Amino acid sequence: xxLLAFVLAATILFVxxxxxxxxxxSLISVGATKEDIAAAAARLGVDxxxxxxxxxxxxxxxxxxxxxxxxxxxxxxxEIVRRLNVTLPLTLLSFALSMVIxxxxxxxxxxxxxxxxxxxxxxxxxxxxxxxxxxxxxILVFVLxxxxxxxxxxxxxxxxxxxxxxxxxxxxxxxxTIAIVAGSELARYVRSATLDVLGQQYMRAARATGQSFGSAxxxxxxxxxxxxxxxxxxxxxxxxxxxxxxxxRVFALPGLGDMLLSGIVEQDFPSVQGxxxxxxxxxxxxxxxxxxIQRILDPRLRASLSGNRRVRAAA
Amino acid sequence: MTAPVELVTAVVARPRRRSRRSVNLIVxxxxxxxxxxxxxxSLFWTPYALQDTSGGRLQPPSxxxxxxxxxxxxxxxSQLMVGARLAMAVGFGSVAIAAVIGILVGLIAAVAGRWxxxxxxxxLDIAIAFPTLLLAMLIVAWRGAAxxxxxxxxxxxxxxxxxxxxxxxxxxxLAMDFVTASRTSGTGPFRLxxxxxxxxxxxTLIVPFALQFGGAVVAEASLSYLGLGSPPPNASWGRMLQxxxxxxxxxxxxxxxxxxxxxxxxxxxxxLADGLRDVADPASRSIS
Numbered sequence: 001x002x003l004l005a006f007v008l009a010a011t012i013l014f015v016x017x018x019x020x021x022x023x024x025x026s027l028i029s030v031g032a033t034k035e036d037i038a039a040a041a042a043r044l045g046v047d048x049x050x051x052x053x054x055x056x057x058x059x060x061x062x063x064x065x066x067x068x069x070x071x072x073x074x075x076x077x078x079e080i081v082r083r084l085n086v087t088l089p090l091t092l093l094s095f096a097l098s099m100v101i102x103x104x105x106x107x108x109x110x111x112x113x114x115x116x117x118x119x120x121x122x123x124x125x126x127x128x129x130x131x132x133x134x135x136x137x138x139i140l141v142f143v144l145x146x147x148x149x150x151x152x153x154x155x156x157x158x159x160x161x162x163x164x165x166x167x168x169x170x171x172x173x174x175x176x177t178i179a180i181v182a183g184s185e186l187a188r189y190v191r192s193a194t195l196d197v198l199g200q201q202y203m204r205a206a207r208a209t210g211q212s213f214g215s216a217x218x219x220x221x222x223x224x225x226x227x228x229x230x231x232x233x234x235x236x237x238x239x240x241x242x243x244x245x246x247x248x249r250v251f252a253l254p255g256l257g258d259m260l261l262s263g264i265v266e267q268d269f270p271s272v273q274g275x276x277x278x279x280x281x282x283x284x285x286x287x288x289x290x291x292x293i294q295r296i297l298d299p300r301l302r303a304s305l306s307g308n309r310r311v312r313a314a315a
Numbered sequence: 316m317t318a319p320v321e322l323v324t325a326v327v328a329r330p331r332r333r334s335r336r337s338v339n340l341i342v343x344x345x346x347x348x349x350x351x352x353x354x355x356x357s358l359f360w361t362p363y364a365l366q367d368t369s370g371g372r373l374q375p376p377s378x379x380x381x382x383x384x385x386x387x388x389x390x391x392x393s394q395l396m397v398g399a400r401l402a403m404a405v406g407f408g409s410v411a412i413a414a415v416i417g418i419l420v421g422l423i424a425a426v427a428g429r430w431x432x433x434x435x436x437x438x439l440d441i442a443i444a445f446p447t448l449l450l451a452m453l454i455v456a457w458r459g460a461a462x463x464x465x466x467x468x469x470x471x472x473x474x475x476x477x478x479x480x481x482x483x484x485x486x487x488x489l490a491m492d493f494v495t496a497s498r499t500s501g502t503g504p505f506r507l508x509x510x511x512x513x514x515x516x517x518x519t520l521i522v523p524f525a526l527q528f529g530g531a532v533v534a535e536a537s538l539s540y541l542g543l544g545s546p547p548p549n550a551s552w553g554r555m556l557q558x559x560x561x562x563x564x565x566x567x568x569x570x571x572x573x574x575x576x577x578x579x580x581x582x583x584x585x586x587l588a589d590g591l592r593d594v595a596d597p598a599s600r601s602i603s
Contacts, residue, residue: 005437005440005441008438008441009441009445016453016457017453017456017457126582126586127578127582129585130578130581130582130585131574131577132533132540132574134536134540134553135556138559138560138563138570138574139571139574141560142563142564142570146563146564238444238446239446241446242446242448242449246448246537246540246541249540249541250560260452261541261542261543263456264455264456264543269456272452272456276449276452279446279449280449283445283446
């Protein structure tokens with residue numbers, strides 16, 4: 001199913017980029033003659049029948065050969081791996097930080113929902129959830145980098161990760177930026193999942209058997225509440241990754257997002273295709289993993305391994 | 316891959332605030348109305364023409380230029396007003412695309428037989444998992460950076476969610492007794508959908524439409540910020556922020572005002588959605 005989804009997504013990419021778009025235009029300059037265009041087409045292999053091109057494309061995918069960049073001439077695959085040096089730590093650190101913030105905050109907002117804290121949370125999260133991630137970045141740069149001069153405003157050290165301190169220092173503001181936005185969204189989900197659990201009859205029943213609130217929560221609440229949160233977490237990791245694409249621009253970080261953007265602007269079509277394929281595979285894989293984890297955690301979903309749809313229709 | 320059912324319900328069943336429903340709706344309508352009013356006024360009047368660079372570069376807010384000027388000397392207040400118009404165009408445009416495609420696909424899946432339904436549902440699951448922004452970038456890579464590329468991309472991305480919700484809701488309506496009664500009295504499938512299904516799924520869909528409106532505005536601002544939105548002289552709040560970023564120390568208002576308007580628009584539509592959910596209650600509550 002995962003493989004099928006990926007092949008489908010790869011096909012859509014092929015159709016959009018090669019059948020609807022024309023990569024030849026990126027190779028020729030203004031005033032090119034018919035011969036120039038034909039030569040460029042031959043060089044790219046786009047003068048062959050579409051079905052042959054498609055077979056070629058699939059073969060490339062299987063061998064993980066993503067072709068060479070038009071602008072630099074370097075192979076796209078290793079370039080993606082190199083860029084991941086920035087994007088992966090950025091994504092994972094932001095994700096971890098957003099969880100550290102969101103889970104306790106969201107939980108207390110539900111637990112104390114009838115107090116001033118719960119009300120304040122609702123109001124604040126309504127606003128923080130609405131702030132575009134790049135604006136958070138701009139404001140943080142303004143206050144903490146240009147104003148207070150605590151952190152660098154942009155860039156990533158040339159030394160890469162050979163100097164971990166400098167690399168982490170450069171990533172602090174970007175990580176904070178993503179974590180604020182992703183965290184406030186996550187906190188809202190955690191809050192609603194907790195509210196849901198706290199109102200359930202089984203919690204009352206557990207308390208009635210003499211368990212303390214904490215024990216009832218651990219033994220019954222968390223197990224039920226965590227299932228929807230897990231699925232949100234996978235989506236969150238995807239959105240964090242996409243957020244990284246934007247935030248890399250704010251802080252001029254040389255990551256995957258930068259590669260994708262310059263690829264689009266310079267019409268470097270193998271780079272665009274490579275990054276999009278990689279991102280698609282990652283997003284689909286995360287969704288799949290979330291599905292599997294949910295089934296492990298919730299036996300009710302396990303019963304219908306192939307029939308998830310029927311469960312949904314009945315839900 | 317099958318995205319979990321909680322996705323749909325989570326969107327529909329976010330925390331309810333029954334006691335404050337009127338507040339949500341009133342604040343939401345007010346904020347949204349304010350932005351819409353600015354957009355409408357900008358059609359007839361702006362303090363300066365967008366291309367007018369007579370103001371001097373990077374001026375602070377003053378009587379002549381209420382929000383100051385940008386680094387080319389253009390009036391920022393005029394740009395902010397036009398930005399509201401663009402946000403409205405993007406919001407309504409992409410929601411309209413999402414509605415037409417989403418409802419159509421969802422209805423086909425609900426009415427058609429098993430095979431079509433299965434195939435469409437799997438497709439939708441994949442489409443929903445795909446991030447809006449990546450899809451938008453793909454479409455920009457194909458069509459070039461333009462306003463209609465952005466609207467098309469955002470609308471397409473939103474249509475998958477609408478389609479899935481339509482399918483579930485329509486299937487439920489189709490199973491109801493009054494529909495069966497109508498069917499046995501000889502109503503064809505087309506009339507059935509038109510007369511009974513569409514009017515009954517409408518209340519459920521109105522809330523996601525409101526949410527998608529806000530999402531569309533953010534998505535367009537992000538694209539514009541990245542330089543993939545509508546090219547100048549169209550003033551998008553996202554591109555204004557990008558322009559202002561390099562001069563944030565000299566002219567902080569230019570980097571702050573577009574962001575505030577963005578936040579107001581999105582908070583407005585979110586509150587509107589919350590308020591509508593409480594008002595259009597019975598149908599949406601049964602989904603969750």
